[in-house]
Amino acid sequence: xxxxxxxxxxxxxxxxxxxxxxxxxxxxxxxxxxxxxxxxxxxxxxxxxxxxxxxxxxxxxxxxxxxxxxxxxxxxxxxxxxxxxxxxxxxxxxxxxxxxxxxxxxxxxxxxxxxxxxxxxxxxxxxxxxxxxxxxxxxxxxxxxxxxxxxxxxxxxxxxxxxxxxxxxxxxxxxxxxxxxxxxxxxxxxxxxxxxxxxxxxxxxxxxxxxxxxxxxxxxxxxxxxxxxxxxxxxxxxxxxxxxxxxxxxxxxxxxxxxxxxxxxxxxxxxxxxxxxxxxxxxxxxxxxxxxxxxxxxxxxxxxxxxxxxxxxxxxxxxxxxxxxxxxxxxxxxxxxxxxxxxxxxxxxxxxxxxxxxxxxxxxxxxxxxxxxxxxxxxxxxxxxxxxxxxxxxxxxxxxxxxxxxxxxxxxxxxxxxxxxxxxx
Amino acid sequence: xxxxxxxxxxxxxxxxxxxxxxxxxxxxxxxxxxxxxxxxxxxxxxxxxxxxxxxxxxxxxxxxxxxxxxxxxxxxxxxxxxxxxxxxxxxxxxxxxxxxxxxxxxxxxxxxxxxxxxxxxxxxxxxxxxxxxxxxxxxxxxxxxxxxxxxxxxxxxxxxxxxxxxxxxxxxxxxxxxxxxxxxxxxxxxxxxxxxxxxxxxxxxxxxxxxxxxxxxxxxxxxxxxxxxxxxxxxxxxxxxxxxxxxxxxxxxxxxxxxxxxxxxxxxxxxxxxxxxxxxxxxxxxxxxxxxxxxxxxxxxxxxxxxxxxxxxxxxxxxxxxxxxxxxxxxxxxxxxxxxxxxxxxxxxxxxxxxxxxxxxxxxxxxxxxxxxxxxxxxxxxxxxxxxxxxxxxxxxxxxxxxxxxxxxxxxxxxxxxxxxxxxx
Numbered sequence: 001x002x003x004x005x006x007x008x009x010x011x012x013x014x015x016x017x018x019x020x021x022x023x024x025x026x027x028x029x030x031x032x033x034x035x036x037x038x039x040x041x042x043x044x045x046x047x048x049x050x051x052x053x054x055x056x057x058x059x060x061x062x063x064x065x066x067x068x069x070x071x072x073x074x075x076x077x078x079x080x081x082x083x084x085x086x087x088x089x090x091x092x093x094x095x096x097x098x099x100x101x102x103x104x105x106x107x108x109x110x111x112x113x114x115x116x117x118x119x120x121x122x123x124x125x126x127x128x129x130x131x132x133x134x135x136x137x138x139x140x141x142x143x144x145x146x147x148x149x150x151x152x153x154x155x156x157x158x159x160x161x162x163x164x165x166x167x168x169x170x171x172x173x174x175x176x177x178x179x180x181x182x183x184x185x186x187x188x189x190x191x192x193x194x195x196x197x198x199x200x201x202x203x204x205x206x207x208x209x210x211x212x213x214x215x216x217x218x219x220x221x222x223x224x225x226x227x228x229x230x231x232x233x234x235x236x237x238x239x240x241x242x243x244x245x246x247x248x249x250x251x252x253x254x255x256x257x258x259x260x261x262x263x264x265x266x267x268x269x270x271x272x273x274x275x276x277x278x279x280x281x282x283x284x285x286x287x288x289x290x291x292x293x294x295x296x297x298x299x300x301x302x303x304x305x306x307x308x309x310x311x312x313x314x315x316x317x318x319x320x321x322x323x324x325x326x327x328x329x330x331x332x333x334x335x336x337x338x339x340x341x342x343x344x345x346x347x348x349x350x351x352x353x354x355x356x357x358x359x360x361x362x363x364x365x366x367x368x369x370x371x372x373x374x375x376x377x378x379x380x381x382x383x384x385x386x387x388x389x390x391x392x393x394x395x396x397x398x399x400x401x402x403x404x405x406x407x408x409x410x411x412x413x414x415x416x417x418x419x420x421x422x423x424x425x
Numbered sequence: 426x427x428x429x430x431x432x433x434x435x436x437x438x439x440x441x442x443x444x445x446x447x448x449x450x451x452x453x454x455x456x457x458x459x460x461x462x463x464x465x466x467x468x469x470x471x472x473x474x475x476x477x478x479x480x481x482x483x484x485x486x487x488x489x490x491x492x493x494x495x496x497x498x499x500x501x502x503x504x505x506x507x508x509x510x511x512x513x514x515x516x517x518x519x520x521x522x523x524x525x526x527x528x529x530x531x532x533x534x535x536x537x538x539x540x541x542x543x544x545x546x547x548x549x550x551x552x553x554x555x556x557x558x559x560x561x562x563x564x565x566x567x568x569x570x571x572x573x574x575x576x577x578x579x580x581x582x583x584x585x586x587x588x589x590x591x592x593x594x595x596x597x598x599x600x601x602x603x604x605x606x607x608x609x610x611x612x613x614x615x616x617x618x619x620x621x622x623x624x625x626x627x628x629x630x631x632x633x634x635x636x637x638x639x640x641x642x643x644x645x646x647x648x649x650x651x652x653x654x655x656x657x658x659x660x661x662x663x664x665x666x667x668x669x670x671x672x673x674x675x676x677x678x679x680x681x682x683x684x685x686x687x688x689x690x691x692x693x694x695x696x697x698x699x700x701x702x703x704x705x706x707x708x709x710x711x712x713x714x715x716x717x718x719x720x721x722x723x724x725x726x727x728x729x730x731x732x733x734x735x736x737x738x739x740x741x742x743x744x745x746x747x748x749x750x751x752x753x754x755x756x757x758x759x760x761x762x763x764x765x766x767x768x769x770x771x772x773x774x775x776x777x778x779x780x781x782x783x784x785x786x787x788x789x790x791x792x793x794x795x796x797x798x799x800x801x802x803x804x805x806x807x808x809x810x811x812x813x814x815x816x817x818x819x820x821x822x823x824x825x826x827x828x829x830x831x832x833x834x835x836x837x838x839x840x841x842x843x844x845x846x847x848x849x850x
Contacts, residue, residue, distance in 0.1 A: 191651025208650060212694055222800065224683035224706045225633060225775020226616030229675045231800070236684055240668030243661050250654045258649035259661055261692045262701075269637055269685045269704035269742065276687075279694035281649045317694065350650020375647060375656070 002101040004393035007093045008386060014039055014093070015085040023380030024085055028078035028121035028131075029057075029159040036077040036089070040118060043096060047103055049116075056135030056173035057120035057165045063103055065113040069181035069407055072115050072363070073098060073400065074354055076122035076132075083123075084382025086188050086389075090370070092118050094186050094393045098400050112181060112407050114400070119354045126156035133357035135173040142168050181407045182329065183358040183365035186396045188384055192375030193347050200388040201395050202345040203333030204367035207356040208255065208283035209290045209322035215301065219310040221266055221274035233309035235276035236264060241304045242297070246280070249296045255284030256350060257293060285322050285348040323356040328406060329366035336398035337368065340391050368395055427526040429818035432518045433811060439464055439518070440510040448805030449510055453503035453546035453556075454482075454584040461502040461514070465543060468521060472528055474541075481560030481598035482545035482590045488528055490535040494606035494832055497540050497788070498523060498825060499779055501547035501557075508548075509807025511613050511814075515795075517543050519611050519818045523825050537606060537832050539825070544779045551581035558782035560598040567593050606832045607754065608783040608790040611821045613809055617800030618772050625813040626820050627770040628758030629792035632781040633680065633708035634715045634747035640726065644735040646691055646699035658734035660701035661689060666729045667722070671705070674721045680709030681775060682718060710747050710773040748781040753831060754791035761823035762793065765816050793820055 017039060018032040019025055026036045037059060044051055049061040062070075075091025095116045102110045120132030126148035134140040146167060148156040157167045187204075189195075194202050219233035239262065246257035258281045265275040280297060284290035298314070305312050330346065337344035347369065359365040370392035373383045384392075442464055443457040444450055451461045462484060469476055474486040487495075500516025520541045527535050545557030551573035559565040571592060573581040582592045612629075614620075619627050644658035664687065671682035683706045690700040705722060709715035723739070730737050755771065762769035772794065784790040795817035798808045809817075 189651065190648060191653075192647075192656045193651075193653060196656060210650065222617075223615060223775060223802070224681065224685060225635065225708050226614065226618075226802075227681070227775070227800065228616075228618060229672050229681055231617045231621060234668075236668050236687065237672070240665035243659075243665030247654050247662070256649065256652065256654055258694070258697055260649060260689070260694045260696050260698060262661065262687050262689045262698075264685070264687045267686045269683070269706045271685050272683055273685060273687075281694045283650050350648060350652070375652065377648070377651075 001104065002097060002394065002397050004097065004390035007097045007393050008389055010043065010093045011085060011089060014089060019085060022082040024079040024083040025081065026077055026079040026083070026089070027081055028123065028125045029163055033078055037118070040077065040092065040096070047100065049099070054136070054173040054176055055165065056132050056140070056170040057160065057163055058132040058136065058173060059118040060176065061099070061116040063099060063110065063114045065110040067112045067411065068179050069411060070113045070115050070179045071181060071400065071403055071407060072117055072183040072358070074117045074119060074183060074185045074358070076119040076354060078121055078123055078125070080123045080378050082380060083378055084380065086382060086384060087190070087377055088122055090188060090389070090392070091186050092116070094396050097393055098397045101397055102400065110404065112404050113179065122354055125150050126159070128156065129352055130354055130357050133354035135170040136176050137357040137361035138171065138174050139357060139360065140171055142170065177361060177363065180363045182403045183355060183363050184329070184396065184399050184403055185353065185355045185367045186392055187353060187367055187369060188377060188382070189369040189372045190351055190375070190377035191372065194345060194369060194371040195373065195375060197345055199343055199345050200341055200371050200391045201337045202347045202369045203330050203337060204325060204369055205330060205346055205348045206285055206322060206324035206359070207349045207352050208285050209287060210281065210283045210318060210320050211290055211294050212279060212281045212316070212318035214315045214317050215278055215280055215312055217276045217305060217310050217312045219272070219274055219308065222272040224270045224272060227272060232272050234272050235310055236273035238301070238304045238308050238310050239276045239278055242301055245300045246297060249293055249300070252296065253284065253289050253292045255282065255289050255293050257282045257297065279317065283350050285324065287322055290322065320352070323359050325355070325359060325366045326364035329364055329403060332402040332406060333366045333368055333399055336395050336402055339398045340394040368392065368399060426529065427522060427819065427822050429522065429815035432522045432818050433814055435468065435518045436510060436514060439514060444510060447507040449504040449508040450506060451502055451504040451508070451514070452506055453548065453550045454588055458503055462543070465502065465517065465521070472525065474524070479561070479598040479601055480590065481557050481565070481595040482585065482588055483557040483561065483598060484543040485601065486524070486541040488524060488535065488539045490538040492537045492836065493604050494836060495538045495540050495604045496606060496825065496828055496832060497542055497608040497783070499542045499544060499608060499610045499783070501544040501779060503546055503548050503550070505548045505803050507805060508803055509805065511807060511809055512615070512802055513547055515613060515814070515817070516611050517541070519821050522818055523822045526822055527825065535829065537829050538604065547779055550575050551584070553581065554777055555779055555782050558779035560595045561601050562782040562786035563596065563599050564782060564785065565596055567595065602786060602788065605788045607828045608780060608788050609754070609821065609824050609828055610778065610780045610792045611817055612778060612792055612794060613802060613807070614794040614797045615776055615800070615802035616797065619770060619794060619796040620798065620800060622770055624768055624770050625766055625796050625816050626762045627772045627794045628755050628762060629750060629794055630755060630771055630773045631710050631747060631749035631784070632774045632777050633710050634712060635706065635708045635743060635745050636715055636719050637704060637706045637741070637743035639740045639742050640703055640705055640737055642701045642730060642735050642737045644697065644699055644733065647697040649695045649697060652697060657697050659697050660735055661698035663726070663729045663733050663735050664701045664703055667726055670725045671722060674718055674725070677721065678709065678714050678717045680707065680714055680718050682707045682722065704742065708775050710749065712747055715747060745777070748784050750780070750784055750791045751789035754789055754828060757827040757831060758791045758793055758824055761827055762820050764823045765819040793817065793824060
């Protein structure tokens with residue numbers, strides 16, 4: 001029988017073992033992360049599962065089923081430094097509870113093979129987010145990853161070696177994908193949407209694509225006292241107009257736009273701003289929407305510069321395409337939520353998740369989000385109501401059940417792997 | 426006979442003696458400033474004037490007249506490092522040429538006593554702008570000035586000692602004011618107003634008051650990917666709205682407003698700006714106008730914060746009251762300009778000048794501005810057309826003549842010193 005209270009108790013015990021007064025400290029490949037994995041292994045020991053670590057360092061617990069087709073339930077034990085008690089490990093321990101329930105009810109032989117996966121270094125200690133799931137999806141480049149270091153100068157390659165992993169062989173973890181039939185993951189929302197709607201749970205549509213630009217606007221330095229307002233070429237005014245315009249742009253196309261970092265030169269009180277440098281981050285679930293966000297922002301920037309006697313240059317800092325989840329599984333996620341609570345909501349994920357890597361590799365995937373109090377995450381104040389956590393575990397369990405049924409139907413109708421891959425993208 | 430070409434030749438010779446390829450280097454109390462003064466003294470040696478240095482280090486050349494009442498013609502030989510060839514010394518050498526003309530025409534006995542003054546350290550090498558004229562006006566505080574150092578750590582007190590000046594006695598220079606009847610000064614505009622109007626010369630209404638605030642707007646940090654636009658408390662958006670609003674505020678009340686320096690926190694591309702700190706510099710010739718500029722800006726800031734879910738704090742960084750020039754002398758300045766060219770313009774001065782210190786002390790004062798090419802100043806590219814420089818010398822000469830007449834009329838009508846002081850404020 002499913003026991004969501006046990007999940008919460010396990011999460012609290014884990015936090016007691018690995019956290020401190022500054023928050024969670026389960027940073028990948030550190031002793032406290034090892035302690036978290038040891039805690040998980042101890043819990044898995046009570047189940048008739050085979051446990052293995054793949055060549056990238058991801059931990060797999062496999063419960064064989066009637067079919068070799070696999071349902072994956074994923075999460076990540078690692079956290080950012082001074083992180084929250086739920087981010088990533090709620091996923092793992094809720095998955096563990098679902099695995100227990102399936103094993104118990106099916107007398108050890110579920111219809112499909114069920115695997116719990118704890119992805120390694122989701123948070124990107126070395127600047128490479130989703131390290132472990134990238135290896136499995138085939139998106140890890142050992143040459144690029146080989147030069148990465150953490151904030152203390154420790155290399156990714158060295159940290160892996162300390163864990164018995166050879167970075168150059170990590171991509172062999174792709175072999176895990178051979179029998180993958182579907183992937184599900186529960187995560188805290190890390191945003192305010194569900195809280196504002198008063199809903200505990202939502203089905204995630206996919207992860208947004210992101211475009212990040214560094215924009216430099218150049219006007220003309222001029223004495224703050226002797227230069228009339230209509231004789232100014234004020235680079236700050238261009239930023240100011242754009243800071244409001246991005247709200248209209250996002251209103252028009254959906255998605256989000258953020259100006260997060262600003263620098264001004266000469267940067268003294270007595271001079272009109274000559275140069276204003278700032279970042280513009282834009283995210284959208286749809287590639288065309290993402291392109292439209294940047295096209296509109298750029299057009300406005302061009303106009304504001306022309307009207308203000310300024311010029312600008314642009315450098316692309318970062319780009320990732322949107323990853324939509326599988327429509328059937330999104331439906332299943334919504335139905336699973338409606339089994340445990342009165343209403344569901346569909347929402348995109350702004351942040352990236354391991355589920356996106358799995359989906360990019362062609363495995364049908366979906367996520368559930370549970371409400372985050374205050375939308376907070378990546379700090380010690382991260383929290384979710386106990387009753388919502390319990391509902392989340394129940395919903396994940398219902399989703400697992402529905403996806404197993406879906407996998408059976410799909411297999412019966414002979415859905416080719418090629419079709420799976422195409423629809424999952 | 427007035428010879429403006431001689432003034433330009435003298436300025437070029439001075440620049441050859443004391444400048445280098447980076448610009449003018451006549452920084453107060455340095456060897457090249459001493460060289461500039463030696464050059465001036467050599468020119469003064471040809472005239473029947475008495476030359477003295479007052480207790481603050483200002484240099485005075487006095488041509489006695491029929492009346493003890495004094496007309497002062499002022500300027501400053503000192504420059505900023507890597508400064509321009511005209512700022513301050515145009516004033517002095519144009520004044521010298523006017524002194525020569527008056528001496529020549531009056532056979533050594535003009536109606537009033539005429540004094541050419543070269544103010545010490547106008548540019549504020551030690552962070553105290555208008556040092557020499559402050560001492561004469563009674564606005565030098567030796568205790569405050571005693572702690573000042575320049576960028577190399579040289580103290581104002583030490584530099585004065587090297588020039589034979591005791592800072593604690595500098596305020597004795599106030600005695601110079603006993604017979605002061607009027608003050609005139611020619612200066613380059615250091616802004617673009619006259620150039621835009623296509624006019625060589627303008628009569629200055631006074632120096633603007635300035636209010637400078639440090640404003641800190643606080644919103645809420647939130648993930649750029651997971652926070653919908655309408656759930657944001659974006660401190661940058663408040664700055665953005667204010668950066669445009671200050672143009673409307675200045676349009677409404679006159680004067681100028683400048684946001685010159687901006688810092689954002691956390692200042693990363695992936696977070697909505699939580700804290701935005703910036704400076705707001707506002708200037709106006711009228712105290713009520715200056716107060717209205719700040720009142721309106723503050724009201725808008727309050728509204729933008731309320732609408733954007735943010736709060737703000739304010740710290741006053743700097744404040745100086747406006748110093749209007751004498752209305753009769755402004756009229757005289759305009760008439761003098763119209764004697765040498767087809768049109769005149771009245772304009773306030775955003776930057777401070779020695780004339781403001783003299784006016785604050787109750788001496789009727791006025792300035793003339795001559796066009797600056799490109800509005801540039803305080804760098805080697807500072808320049809003014811030769812024909813405009815010649816017109817400027819002619820206009821200063823005509824102004825001197827008009828002011829001498831005005832002083833005579835005033836004395837005949839028995840204007841009390843008290844009244845002079847009151848009207849001049």
